[in-house]
Amino acid sequence: MKLSEINIRDPFILPFDNKYYMYGSRVGVQTGFDVYESTDLEEWSKAKSVFEITNDFWATTDAWAPEVHFYKGKFYMFASFKSPNTCRGTQILVSNTPDGKFVPLTKKAITPSDWECLDGTFYIDKNGNPHIIFCHEWVQIENGTVCEMQLSPDLTYAISKPRILWSAKDYKDVCIVGKDIKGYVTDGPFLYRNHNDKLLAIWSSFNKNGYTALVSQSDNGDINGNWSVCKTPLSAVDGGHGMIFKAFDGKDYFIMHKPNTATLERPVITELKENNGNIFV
Numbered sequence: 001m002k003l004s005e006i007n008i009r010d011p012f013i014l015p016f017d018n019k020y021y022m023y024g025s026r027v028g029v030q031t032g033f034d035v036y037e038s039t040d041l042e043e044w045s046k047a048k049s050v051f052e053i054t055n056d057f058w059a060t061t062d063a064w065a066p067e068v069h070f071y072k073g074k075f076y077m078f079a080s081f082k083s084p085n086t087c088r089g090t091q092i093l094v095s096n097t098p099d100g101k102f103v104p105l106t107k108k109a110i111t112p113s114d115w116e117c118l119d120g121t122f123y124i125d126k127n128g129n130p131h132i133i134f135c136h137e138w139v140q141i142e143n144g145t146v147c148e149m150q151l152s153p154d155l156t157y158a159i160s161k162p163r164i165l166w167s168a169k170d171y172k173d174v175c176i177v178g179k180d181i182k183g184y185v186t187d188g189p190f191l192y193r194n195h196n197d198k199l200l201a202i203w204s205s206f207n208k209n210g211y212t213a214l215v216s217q218s219d220n221g222d223i224n225g226n227w228s229v230c231k232t233p234l235s236a237v238d239g240g241h242g243m244i245f246k247a248f249d250g251k252d253y254f255i256m257h258k259p260n261t262a263t264l265e266r267p268v269i270t271e272l273k274e275n276n277g278n279i280f281v
Helices: none
Strands: 008-016 019-026 032-038 048-052 061-071 074-083 086-095 117-124 130-136 145-150 163-167 187-193 199-207 210-218 227-229 240-246 252-258 266-271 273-275 278-280
Touching: 008 061, 008 240, 008 252, 008 266, 032 061, 048 074, 061 117, 074 117, 117 187, 130 187, 163 227, 187 240, 199 240, 210 240
Parallel strands: 086 117
Antiparallel strands: 008 019, 019 032, 019 061, 032 048, 061 074, 074 086, 117 130, 130 145, 145 163, 187 199, 199 210, 210 227, 240 252, 252 266, 273 278
């Protein structure tokens, strides 16, 4: 398959052992996740299921935004789920291989049980401590936020309370979304350390041009710093929920889904550029 033939949202690429593994949210019935494999970022395998919601799993639907991170010899998937009687949350799953079957690491989501949360991502701080960065969803609090919690070394529980890093309204050009429930969106955070050792986070929201990819930065180069939202978007082309990966050619690339229109979404890869510590595509 060509990249342009793949129909997913929230794409995430894990380069590992000379192969690229791409995950994302299915378009249509969202009850599981697939992986696509490639050696050149152009030709991809057909979808292979790596997780399906079963009757003994706490969630029933809305399997969104899978990310897979290699940590301590295993592959950990951070993904969002929902059920009628449970708040949306990020569940951590684990597998011995990037294309193997993932199983829940714990019996419930790692995010606060009474918060509507989504789009958890993984970060290891300069002291080697693991963290989850996630969104407290606008449907519950109107002004969506991006938060972090430190995790136990085995990733099975949080050892700190949620700390707000920034909110949607910290982006001065943010626009309201929603019809029945109006609010300001934060979604898809992903952390990236630039060539000047600054810690950045890309995330998505809406401005007058629609869905857009944005950048925030820490003032001390780590997760515990004070965060501010950069004025200029990373990309403002009706696409977002992206991430950054280093390819086997040594270059950094940005991938997102575009357009942000139901059933039309495709993963789009562009080279990430940097000038004076600022990133752009």
